[in-house]
Amino acid sequence: MVTIKTSDLSPAQLQNYLQYAIAPRPICFATTIDKAGNINLSPFSFFNLFSTNPPLCIFSPARRVRDNSTKHTLENILEVKECVINIVNYSMVQQTSLASTDYAKGINEFDKAGFTMLPSLLVQPPRVAEAPVQMECVVTEVIHLGERPGAGNLILAEIKLIHIKEEILDAEGRIDQEKIDLVARLGGDWYCRVTPQSLFKVEKPLTTLGIGVDALPGHVRNSWVLTGNDLGMLGNIEEIPTDEEIDEIRQHPQVKEICDATIGDAQNRQRELHELAKEMLGGGQVKEALKVVLLEV
Numbered sequence: 001m002v003t004i005k006t007s008d009l010s011p012a013q014l015q016n017y018l019q020y021a022i023a024p025r026p027i028c029f030a031t032t033i034d035k036a037g038n039i040n041l042s043p044f045s046f047f048n049l050f051s052t053n054p055p056l057c058i059f060s061p062a063r064r065v066r067d068n069s070t071k072h073t074l075e076n077i078l079e080v081k082e083c084v085i086n087i088v089n090y091s092m093v094q095q096t097s098l099a100s101t102d103y104a105k106g107i108n109e110f111d112k113a114g115f116t117m118l119p120s121l122l123v124q125p126p127r128v129a130e131a132p133v134q135m136e137c138v139v140t141e142v143i144h145l146g147e148r149p150g151a152g153n154l155i156l157a158e159i160k161l162i163h164i165k166e167e168i169l170d171a172e173g174r175i176d177q178e179k180i181d182l183v184a185r186l187g188g189d190w191y192c193r194v195t196p197q198s199l200f201k202v203e204k205p206l207t208t209l210g211i212g213v214d215a216l217p218g219h220v221r222n223s224w225v226l227t228g229n230d231l232g233m234l235g236n237i238e239e240i241p242t243d244e245e246i247d248e249i250r251q252h253p254q255v256k257e258i259c260d261a262t263i264g265d266a267q268n269r270q271r272e273l274h275e276l277a278k279e280m281l282g283g284g285q286v287k288e289a290l291k292v293v294l295l296e297v
């Protein structure tokens with residue numbers, strides 16, 4: 001393990017470590033406007049959702065590490081406390097990157113990057129017509145985190161209106177995670193794309209109180225076969241099965257086969273049972289898998 005004191009690094013080195021490690025980050029493609037009516041469009045990945053009631057996002061146009069200058073987005077927001085947060089999908093990513101170019105103040109990145117302005121209903125900055133989701137926001141607070149290069153400026157943006165393209169909705173009118181085709185920013189020039197192949201589900205332990213990994217026997221916790229993810233699924237089960245339930249699993253054809261083939265060989269029996277449990281976990285049979293690993297060998 002390499003241990004680094006952040007104060008020993010230059011701002012550029014520190015930024016590099018943090019942006020590679022704290023990733024992927026969602027992208028806020030922010031439209032702002034100054035008092036004179038000049039429109040600005042820039043992406044920010046120091047961005048997230050922090051509250052749903054009130055619905056509030058924060059993003060951070062930081063001081064440039066290069067020359068400590070501030071960004072037009074921040075300057076505009078200090079003049080007109082409104083913005084539109086446009087969500088970026090894969091088909092927009094190259095143009096979004098182009099819009100991050102340091103064009104002079106007064107240059108409209110909609111034109112430079114080739115995006116279409118769509119008038120907002122509540123706020124002055126326009127929306128990006130191409131974005132699958134566009135959120136009209138009122139800025140409630142700006143928090144400056146310092147004067148040094150790299151210092152962030154937190155823009156607290158309360159979402160007042162959400163516009164969503166119909167084509168990314170499912171039959172119930174909710175956003176379909178497979179259809180929205182999101183991209184996110186990582187370190188350096190890296191991005192990632194959320195594809196149906198990269199998506200997976202983890203059951204929420206919100207309503208259940210899992211037994212916990214610490215309730216599993218030592219041979220399961222220290223298994224050579226089961227991974228941390230496998231233990232996490234087993235530990236999420238609400239109750240340890242009863243002795244009768246565990247005994248019943250002996251009738252399972254694969255369990256029987258393993259037991260018959262490993263008489264007098266406890267070590268291999270345990271390994272093979274763990275392998276079977278792993279297979280069951282992969283197929284979503286979590287309760288069955290727990291019974292298998294709890295069998296006396």
Ligand SMILES: Cc1cc2nc3c(=O)[nH]c(=O)nc-3n(C[C@H](O)[C@H](O)[C@H](O)COP(=O)(O)O)c2cc1C
Nearest residue numbers: 042043044045046060061062071072073100101102
């Ligand atoms: C995907 C992406 C994410 C970015 N995220 C941030 C960020 O979170 N904070 C920041 O200060 N700059 C970020 N940048 C750089 C700004 O977009 C860039 O400095 C831009 O020129 C600022 O424009 P402005 O001066 O017109 O506001 C990002 C660039 C890209 C391409």
